[in-house]
């Protein structure tokens with residue numbers, strides 16, 4: 168392998184770059200997970216993560232990727248044969264539905280075009296039609312990482328309430344948490360699923376279920392056969408700061424540090440920073456004469472921007488050229504939009520210059536790959552950042 172100078176630009180929508188402070192916090196000797204020292208870390212971790220979900224209810228930490236936490240959510244809250252309503256926001260909503268079906272759940276999709284978040288009106292209509300209350304849960308992806316669209320979760324809650332429907336509200340905020348506003352208690356979410364490698368600025372490896380009292384009750388009364396994922400086993404022993412099996416100790420060191428950093432910056436400031444960088448990115452994309460995949464105003468993600476390639480041009484070839492020449496990783500198009508879109512991640516530990524560097528890599532990569540575009544997108548993004556106050560820096 169040959170050495171490549173300079174730092175790699177990891178501009179995929181997660182895993183996101185891990186700050187040095189977090190890497191240093193993780194670089195510690197492993198401790199006994201049954202020791203009093205661990206119990207302090209366990210309690211601290213559980214308290215810290217609740218502040219990010221904005222909940223006073225239980226949050227469960229699994230040593231798994233987000234997919235495991237998806238399964239935990241379904242296996243605890245639902246039973247085989249249950250009917251659930253899901254919304255086709257994109258690739259990840261589709262994968263979650265496939266998982267539900269594999270587990271024996273009858274999952275119904277509200278069909279979407281992969282260019283917006285969920286439509287609460289359609290959800291309300293469907294729930295109103297379900298007069299027998301056969302639908303046990305509604306499952307929505309908060310930030311659809313494959314398309315760059317955000318679903319309005321507070322409005323989905325209002326739709327459930329307006330329909331007077333008792334279904335559980337289950338939300339995948341794997342790539343939203345810590346980057347896009349999310350309020351578990353205030354929005355009446357029953358189960359939220361998340362992961363470490365996106366807005367929390369950690370490596371991949373741990374995942375989360377935030378669980379409402381109503382969802383915990385549903386799992387106690389039923390759920391599926393489960394053991395490793397069982398919420399109650401976790402909740403019982405978590406009360407003392409321990410876990411039923413070996414936890415990812417060093418990831419917890421990192422998480423406590425990352426959450427401390429997030430509060431130093433301020434959650435609101437973080438959300439605004441993501442919005443501002445997303446808006447600068449969209450301005451660049453439009454100046455290049457390219458199209459943003461999300462076409463629903465107000466649903467554009469702060470986490471990533473998916474860009475449609477001009478007809479007849481391969482997004483994957485372009486990404487390969489950008490990587491070869493400029494050492495930048497951009498996200499690929501997934502399933503239905505494979506090779507048709509590329510994704511620019513602008514989440515986690517980045518600043519104005521990181522963003523401008525990444526956008527420069529895209530603009531120069533488009534040239535190297537022979538993709539027709541207008542020059543000057545980066546200059547437009549620079550102007551946008553210049554003209555738009557930076558939260559936490561400008562008054």
Ligand code: PLP
Pocket residue numbers: 181232233234235259308310311312313339340341342362
């Ligand atoms: N859901 C969303 C919205 C995601 O972005 C991802 C991963 O990117 C997943 C689910 C799956 O998570 P993991 O890859 O950690 O298993």
